[in-house]
Amino acid sequence: LNAVDRGVVGYPSALSAKTWGFYDVAFKGKAFEFERPFGSYVMENVLFKISYPAEFHAQTAVECAMRLHAEVALRLDQIERIEIETQEAGARIIDKTGPLANYADRDHCIQYMVAVPLIFGRLVAADYGDAVAADPRIGALRSKMSVRENPQFTRDYFDAGKRYIGNSVQVFYKDGSHSEKVAIDYPIGHRKRRTEGIPVLLQKFEGALRGHLPQQRVQHILEVCASAERFDAMPVHRFMDLFAL
Structure with missing residues (x-):
């Protein structure tokens, strides 16, 4: 602001100015390349976090768990394992085992965000607090979960025409039976919904x-x-x- 007040003239082109322009300094003289012309793409693809206070890569996993709640809640002690498939980003960012220290830790643990709706049929902000987290059933379910990348979910995640955030959840019981495999490609806040x-x-x-x-x-x-x-x-x-x- 002081420079402006004093009438100091800036570079007419901050990107392409020789030597000290952004292209030369940061991109070794190369200009930006864009995936598409400027338009309304960003606004059309805004993701709204609507139904659940969950880290976005887990939104559809929570929805899968909600669909399974009515069946699973009555058979919690019969569960042998729970298989979660997610995108590469989800596997990298929110696949978290071991103790969870606080609200933020739980909000970034896909296992926690699946366990709560399987047990209670809900996921609200208060469910990340210490009182709910102390329920031993949550830890018991987390210990039975495996998380792996689904390559198709990853491809759809990076596809600029789709921008899906897919997850699937399936529950297997000790008697050899299992739930359906519930898979959802995009959350309710996605442009397709x-x-x-x-x-x-x-x-x-x-x-x-x-x-x-x-x-x-x-x-x-x-x-x-x-x-x-x-x-x-x-x-x-x-x-x-x-x-x-």
């Missing part, structure tokens, strides 16, 4: 507002957001003021 996801996202938005703001103001915010015309006509600072505590 917008019709299903947007109503849930709006419910989450309204719930967050009602938990912190006066109800009259909440109603005003909802009315503004429901009308593109009213929203576009409102100055940004006025809109932001609505959220001040």
